[in-house]
Amino acid sequence: MGTNQPDSLQQYALENLPPPTEVSGVTAANFAEKVTNHYRPVVLRGFAAHWPLVQAAKQALPEAAAYLTARSNNKPQKLVSLPAQTSGRLFYNNAINGMNFSASQQPLNTAIDTMLKSSAAGSPHYCVQCVPVADNFSALLPELNNPLLDPSPKPFIWLGTRVTVPAHFDEASNIAVVAAGKRRFTLFPPEQVANLYIGPLDLTPAGQPISMVNLQQPDLQAHPLYANAYQAGLSVELDAGDAIYIPSPWWHSVTSLSDFNVLVNYWWSNAYVASALPLPMLLHAIQAFNHMPLGERAAWQSMLQHYLFNPADPLAHIPAEARGVQGKLTPQLAQGLHQWLAAQLNR
Missing domain, CATH: 2.60.120.650 (Cupin)
Known part of the structure; x- marks a missing residue:
């Protein structure tokens, strides 16, 4: 010092x-x-x-x-x-x-x-x-x-x-x-x-x-x-x-x-299931993205910006009742998504 x-x-x-x-x-x-x-x-x-x-x-x-x-x-x-x-x-x-x-x-x-x-x-x-x-x-x-x-x-x-x-x-x-x-x-x-x-x-x-x-x-x-x-x-x-x-x-x-x-x-929290907690998702994102080539990584940055941080409505072209997990997340949808994610991670 x-x-x-x-x-x-x-x-x-x-x-x-x-x-x-x-x-x-x-x-x-x-x-x-x-x-x-x-x-x-x-x-x-x-x-x-x-x-x-x-x-x-x-x-x-x-x-x-x-x-x-x-x-x-x-x-x-x-x-x-x-x-x-x-x-x-x-x-x-x-x-x-x-x-x-x-x-x-x-x-x-x-x-x-x-x-x-x-x-x-x-x-x-x-x-x-x-x-x-x-x-x-x-x-x-x-x-x-x-x-x-x-x-x-x-x-x-x-x-x-x-x-x-x-x-x-x-x-x-x-x-x-x-x-x-x-x-x-x-x-x-x-x-x-x-x-x-x-x-x-x-x-x-x-x-x-x-x-x-x-x-x-x-x-x-x-x-x-x-x-x-x-x-x-x-x-x-x-x-x-x-x-x-x-x-x-x-x-x-x-x-x-x-x-x-x-x-x-x-x-x-408003999350329906424990899998919706953000820190585990951040750790998985680091694992998924950090070792990509720069061009591919920049492409996924655009995807995340569009779907997660877009100030406009990225789903305006899809009827509300057809938005699935991108729409209003019900407990049933959340549980189904949790099971799908678990299956993907355990492949």
């Missing part, structure tokens, strides 16, 4: 970024009008202030932990352990052929107890990620009501100490609720992908591609284009009870700022 790095760090401080818009008075009836139709992150302050878990957390973080352990099914979970020198940042090892953390199976309540005892300086950082509430906190499930969504999206819970998840995207829309502690969310529009220096698509800390940029200490010599991403960024600190809506595939990094943190989130 250059000698001006301290000035650079201040120049790119996340606290200096503008926050997402805060919206109040959101209901299921006006959720689309006020939030999702704008395709921007939105902060919902006090969204879950009435949850008993949030109320316990506002008394004290150990109270939130006790509230959870009393309602835990105590099934084994993967407890991620990050050495102190990582500063809790989930990332790759130095060779970028593995990760900078280890994991072990622990009963959930044991994992929570380990987190509570790890606040001393020099201690490892811990987290348990993406735990289905229905299977692991069944007694808690009725309390985590989300009035903006229908009952089908089931909540997941994330527990940990001071841990940072690098910028990544989700393949579904997301409402993330801070249930205990504080968290900072830093977000970038999807079109900033070229400025975020994305790591390997097939080797990731938790399944989704991540930015190689350390947002807390950006190295502008290694990642000079991050300066452009920063100018488009948003960042906000949320307290227990606050929530944020994150549209897919907005890039977002999440930093836990307290010794014990709890997040509850809900994902939902």
Whole structure:
């Protein structure tokens, strides 16, 4: 790094970024009008202030932990352990052929107890990620009501100490609720992908591609284009009870700022079947197109532009009822397409 790095760090401080818009008075009836139709992150302050878990957390973080352990099914979970020198940042090892953390199976309540005892300086950082509430906190499930969504999206819970998840995207829309502690969310529009220096698509800390940029200490010599991403960024600190809506595939990094943190989130998508998720299709497209001769590749670029990204209606010449999978995708059509794709890929 250059000698001006301290000035650079201040120049790119996340606290200096503008926050997402805060919206109040959101209901299921006006959720689309006020939030999702704008395709921007939105902060919902006090969204879950009435949850008993949030109320316990506002008394004290150990109270939130006790509230959870009393309602835990105590099934084994993967407890991620990050050495102190990582500063809790989930990332790759130095060779970028593995990760900078280890994991072990622990009963959930044991994992929570380990987190509570790890606040001393020099201690490892811990987290348990993406735990289905229905299977692991069944007694808690009725309390985590989300009035903006229908009952089908089931909540997941994330527990940990001071841990940072690098910028990544989700393949579904997301409402993330801070249930205990504080968290900072830093977000970038999807079109900033070229400025975020994305790591390997097939080797990731938790399944989704991540930015190689350390947002807390950006190295502008290694990642000079991050300066452009920063100018488009948003960042906000949320307290227990606050929530944020994150549209897919907005890039977002999440930093836990307290010794014990709890997040509850809900994902939902309009896709009928899992095969419609876009990341597997992107990986297959890379496999299909990257080794073509340039002329053939350019031809397929024209095809994709026409069928996927055409601002005009590329199907105007076909009656609506005859458009098949290019038209309105019913569950029956989606399932048939899924079976056809599976057969093609297994030839």
